[in-house]
Amino acid sequence: MTPPPDATLLLAWYDRHKRTLPWRMPSGAADPYRVWLSEVMLQQTTVATVGPRYARFLARFPDVGALAAASWEEVAEEWAGLGYYARARNLHAGAKALAAGGFPTTVEGLRAIPGIGAYTAAAVAAIAFDRPVVPLDGNVERVTARLHAVEQALPAARPRLAALAQGWMGQEAARARPGDFAQALFDLGATVCTPRNPACAICPWREDCAGRRAGIQAGLPRKAAKKARPTRFGVHFLATDPSGRLLLRRRPDSGLLGGMLEVPGTPWREEGWEGAGAAVHAPLPGLSWTALNGEALHGFTHFELRMALWRAAVPAMAAPEGFAWWEAAAARAAMPTVMRKLLDLAGL
Template sequence: MTPFPDPALLLAWYDRHKRTLPWRMPSGAADPYRVWLSEVMLQQTTVATVGPRYARFLARFPDVASLAAASWEEVAEEWAGLGYYARARNLHAGAKALAAGGFPTTVEGLRAMPGIGAYTAAAVAAIAFNRPVVPADGNVERVTARIHAVDAPLPAAKPRLAALAQGWMENPAARARPGDFAQALFDLGATVCTPRNPACAICPWRDGCAAQKAGIQAGLPRKAAKKARPTRFGVHFLLRDRDGRLLLRRRPDSGLLGGMLEVPGTPWREEGWGAAEAATHAPLPGMDWQPLNGEATHGFTHFELRMALWRAEAPGGLAPEGLAWWDAAAARAAMPTAMKRLLDLAGV
């Protein structure tokens, strides 16, 4: 029978090989705001992308108070391009909730904050407050599935993997350094126990890995087949004045890309748009709208978006209600990636 791997071996490996990351501090000495921010940013975004954006965000909003005092437009502008904008909205709402008091120090207290789920609550509790919990992200799930040779497919296996990962907290070495142990698991999954071609020969837990012993590590964790994403279609209308400014609007606060800046257009739907029907959604009547060749595409979690773009020139003047003239460079800085792709299509 494969022995259960010793957390002390992983911690010793982590002390020698841990990654240098801008948000990483010794376990128990970390600023909970910075831990929280990094964990929110890292959800569905790579470490390489988050690094410079994390530093920039902190320079603008260095603490909970400054984030709480900021307007949503300021937060949205700083978040532009990172995607999954509900994360930023929840981060802003959480800062406002925290402004009147301190950070909760328990998983239960953290879970009560806006937008904080089980993983983020466990990560902040372990890393910032040394609570004996194991946050189960993709890296931890992969390591756990291989150590225990769990062949049940994700996402159905998530509860079992989370429970198995939490079992490491029964070990005194892990329990003495829960924040470091969590980060050690993250690093092991990111640098050694990788999704493809895991480097088992240099893994500190190699001798205790059931999947490695059985030769099935590369196939774990199994994942259920994904359904094909449907395609949705939209038509957008880019209006420029003589000074090169763009006529733009903000999306509704709720829903996809809530509160973000956009090029006005039709709703996004699974049925394509005819020219006459699309034209009824143009922001100003009577303009000489010209369709551009090609289309802009963007992949969301649950659908693929294909956008046509029509363009017109206008003399400028007062913007209609709900719209505003924006400098092109400032607009690009504040826009989500989907909208930037429309600007790219227009060469703006």
């Protein structure tokens, strides 16, 4: 067994080199709502993207009570463009539970809140409540795999990596500053122990790193080969009235992009759509639809999407049941990125 790296060295490095981030506060002094929000936003989204959006979200929903009191439509509008909307739905559900009883201070208590998973519970517990736990995100996985030269591939290696990382908390220095220790690990992985070309020469743990000694650090952690993502196809129908408003609807609450605003269309499937087969999904029967040139492309985690767009002009009329007329600018602000690509295709 490789001995644990010296927590004192990492914390000293962190005190000198820590990143300045809008949500960062000293260990044990952080607002749990702000920690929670930042951790949810940062999942599968870059720090550069999250920074301004975090500030804007807080301005609109400054505390957990304000978020709980908001409608899903308001939350979805503010989340638009950040992707992975299930995160926003879980955040909203969790806020409703937290507004009634306040923030639990333990990992177990946080895990009981709807939408808070293992990583987020550990991060909030460590950073906001000084609980001696190491949150395992991608940065910490990478640092751990390299330090202990773990060659087993992800995701199978994850339980072992979690146990090894948690073992570092056995040191008195780490237990004295759990939140700072967790954030130091995040920063080490983000700025020094990077996925490509790790800067081992300036790493505070370089002497403790078994991966560096073996010369295999750049190839760790190993990852199982990914399956090719299938391609799915859809056809969407953009109706506009004489004032330029768009006929849109909300997706079902459950499922992909649940509750989000969309240009109505066919289901997304692996078989392409013929004209007649797609037309039965048009929102207003009997219209003369024109297929636009080109297609909108979007990548989801598990599949690639190719969308055709048909367009029609309609006279002034009330929106049919389940639909609503939207000004183009307001629609773009409230839509997920995949739907904005359809508006781009239409030149709106």
